[in-house]
Amino acid sequence: MRPYLLLASLALPLVAGTASARDLTAVASFTVLADVVHQVAGDHVTVESLIGPNGDPHEFEPSPKDAKMLKSADLVFVSGEGLEGWMDRLVTASGFAGTPVTASAGIDTRTMDEDGETITDPHVWNDPNNVKTWVGNIEAALAKADPANAKAYAANAKAYLAKLSALDAQAHQAFDSIPVSERKVLTSHDAFGYFGRAYDVTFLSPVGLSTESEASAAGVAGLIDQIRAEGVKAYFFENSNDPRLVNQIAKATGARPGGELYVESLSDASGPAATYEQMMRYDIQQLAKAMKGNS
CATH class of the missing domain: 3.40.50.1980 (Nitrogenase molybdenum iron protein domain)
Structure with a gap:
């Protein structure tokens, strides 16, 4: 595990309320x-x-x-x-x-x-x-x-x-017009299952639900074969995860880089995903752009 020894707090500017004695x-x-x-x-x-x-x-x-x-x-x-x-x-x-x-x-x-x-x-x-x-x-x-x-x-x-x-x-508008056969991408770990269920998108990843999991050599080899067989052409890394394994798999399959997705963490205030709403809009746009490039 990577230790986080310093206090990590989200900077959310708030104004004091007046309806109660203490916020x-x-x-x-x-x-x-x-x-x-x-x-x-x-x-x-x-x-x-x-x-x-x-x-x-x-x-x-x-x-x-x-x-x-x-x-x-x-x-x-x-x-x-x-x-x-x-x-x-x-x-x-x-x-x-x-x-x-x-x-x-x-x-x-x-x-x-x-x-x-x-x-x-x-x-x-x-x-x-x-x-x-x-x-x-x-x-x-x-x-x-x-x-x-x-x-x-x-x-x-x-x-x-x-x-x-x-x-x-917005998500339905972005994805419904894309053929289901093209709604396939490679990501760092299995964190987009609910997104995939909602919008009929297939996400392939070398690591399971937790980033603490480790991908086996056999699992990576099988994933490479699957990516080739299904014609997955785009890959994404995640802002809070190590991108090296995804980059290796992409290199082996010829998948194109689609950019960075935000899945388990917002960006800082200067980034493209400083709120949940911004995060979702950004991810939808990035994924749709990559899928349309596959078509």
Whole structure:
């Protein structure tokens, strides 16, 4: 694992609310979730992310500063479904008195077989329709913790749900006209399953659901054969992952570089994916461009 020894927090400029005596402090596990919490919370909650921009939630190692941040939080949000395997240890170490809110509760999850074990795919946010469930769970938790601002949270949630519907429409507009046979790309690890299910896109990858997995030589060789057989012509690396293995596979197959995708982490404020909405729009555009180039 790669240690993250410094405090990683998402810089979200917030304005103090006036409807309650004290604004809430919320901590989210990673930047994508932190941004969605911020969209629903608006100006009444200070939101921080344990993992910073371009960070990998699978390989995150909490620090004492992270424990301190968690202990002082009013609310803690996790995505769940096995993404934050380190969270229970952190909650215990921090002395946080509450129970983390699982934003993904209620989502129709997908499973896959990995090394003979059935595993739930935790990357639910890569389908904006799943993020609608996040929004509902976040709004409910905020309203329970801060009833005085419940109407504001409801209004923010309603506005953000409309943006998520627009993202879904943009994705369908981008991909529905592309032949299904051309909706195939190579990526670093198996993190786009929900995206693929929603928009009928096939993602091939050398590594499974967690970046902590290691690709076997036989698995890589089989993937190279599959890429050649299926005519996959474009590959992408991910902002929070090591691109070397994907580059090696692409070189062996002749696949063209499609660029960088954001899947488990937002970019910093100066990047193309500083919010969840920007991240999805950017990924949709990059993928569609590569697929249309295949046609």
